Amino acid sequence: MPNPSARAWTADAIRIIEADFNRSADTHLLRVPLPATPGIALYLKDESTHPSGSLKHRLARSLFLYGLCNGWIGPQTTVVEASSGSTAVSEAYFARMLGLRFIAVMPRSTAREKVAQIEFYGGTCHFVDSAAEMYAQSARLADELGGHYMDQFTYAERATDWRGNNNIAESIFAQMAHEEHPVPRWIVVGAGTGGTSATLGRFIRYRRLPTELCLADPQASVFHRHLEDRSICTSTEPPSLVEGIGRPRCEPSFVPELIDRFYAVPDVASIAAARVLSRRIGRSCGGSTGTNLWAVMQIVSEMAARGESGSIVTLLCDSGERYRSTILDGDWLCARGIDICEAEKAVESFFETGTLSKAAL
Structure with a gap:
């Protein structure tokens, strides 16, 4: 059965993002x-x-709206993303805005300035040895935590209104x-x-x-x-x-x-x-x-x-x-x-x- 309180939270989350x-x-x-x-x-x-310092701000906003409107992100959802840094910075920005836990899975070689920005927005960094490992680790973490793997690499082109x-x-x-x-x-x-x-x-x-x-x-x-x-x-x-x-x-x-x-x-x-x-x-x-x-x-x-x-x-x-x-x-x-x-x-x-x-x- 639909949860009215979760539906109300989603509506308010979308309003917060649109206000930003x-x-x-x-x-x-x-x-x-x-x-x-x-x-x-x-x-x-x-x-x-x-506001979050890069081109990926547009993508992060679209991915959050896509996840919210699909019912994948709720008031207790831990959001997980595979990223070389900038997308994670922007997603951490929006996660903090909505009061959600955020975990970025990224290569150890990621510039420390990006790591610091993710942590500034309240996100956590989970490091892997190579970019190829990010996908499986992100999916595993999201599954273990009952969260949502944002998966920018799959959903970027469909989350954006290209018209x-x-x-x-x-x-x-x-x-x-x-x-x-x-x-x-x-x-x-x-x-x-x-x-x-x-x-x-x-x-x-x-x-x-x-x-x-x-x-x-x-x-x-x-x-x-x-x-x-x-x-x-x-x-x-x-x-x-x-x-x-x-x-x-x-x-x-x-x-x-x-x-x-x-x-x-x-x-x-x-x-x-x-x-x-x-x-x-x-x-x-x-x-x-x-x-x-x-x-x-x-x-x-x-x-x-x-x-x-x-x-x-x-x-x-x-x-x-x-x-x-x-x-x-x-x-x-x-x-x-x-x-x-x-x-x-x-x-x-x-x-x-x-x-x-x-x-x-």
Whole structure:
């Protein structure tokens, strides 16, 4: 029989989340100067300004609403999530808002700044040795505790209303409306769950827009391999140093048919691009933003060589402040034998010339 008190709690939980949404402004769309290619305009959707600090704030809100409306989350539910950090930070934010216990299952290598933020919001971190272990451990914990495994990797694409309702795609195109090139030639994104790329790709097709979607993928990830050969669904490469995007397996929320192009990006390139971009725009950027930029630079170089004009939009996924102890720490890089000097020079040269050198590729 339905429980009226649980139903009332769910209604109030949804109201609380919607009230938080109403208090939050949309994230900014920043123009990045490209003086060497005046006909090409680059924009960054700055997702780091969400209350929980990253693009994953949108996903966490959608996943909580999805779980509440499906009856999976109640007043005593322990919420469990598998995450490399940012989704867990955002879900911990919403769990605290609803007075729910939250457990994040994550690799031991996760940046300690993210761990601290999860704990700040009242969440608990359960560490595993590799990303591949997160799924089974999360399901086991949820089962043992009688809780709910949020499972962002399965539900990301279906929890988001891709037709509109202020999703990231609708927001980007609305903010571009008065620009010189209002319909982007390209949108460049990474994929962790695949939910954001699915939302953008579906929205582009739904609105019958000519915009193409490019996947910026860490070299260690399986997604770009799967796009080349659909029979490849896992990767045994050592994990990428870039947190939040790239996966060792093809996630259920990743929709390859929506991707028009992809670039596999080495970690050293992602880190260098994030550092240079941070200096150029005066905002600290995380590694996944660097991955996006490296792909953008290749597209800009090609467009400039063909004499094309147009706009490109990509994402500033989260702040580099979350990675002060890892990819933005020179000693940390040195200890791992990572030298980003040449890659940084290539990125600086791109901003000066509008071309990413073939040697850098």
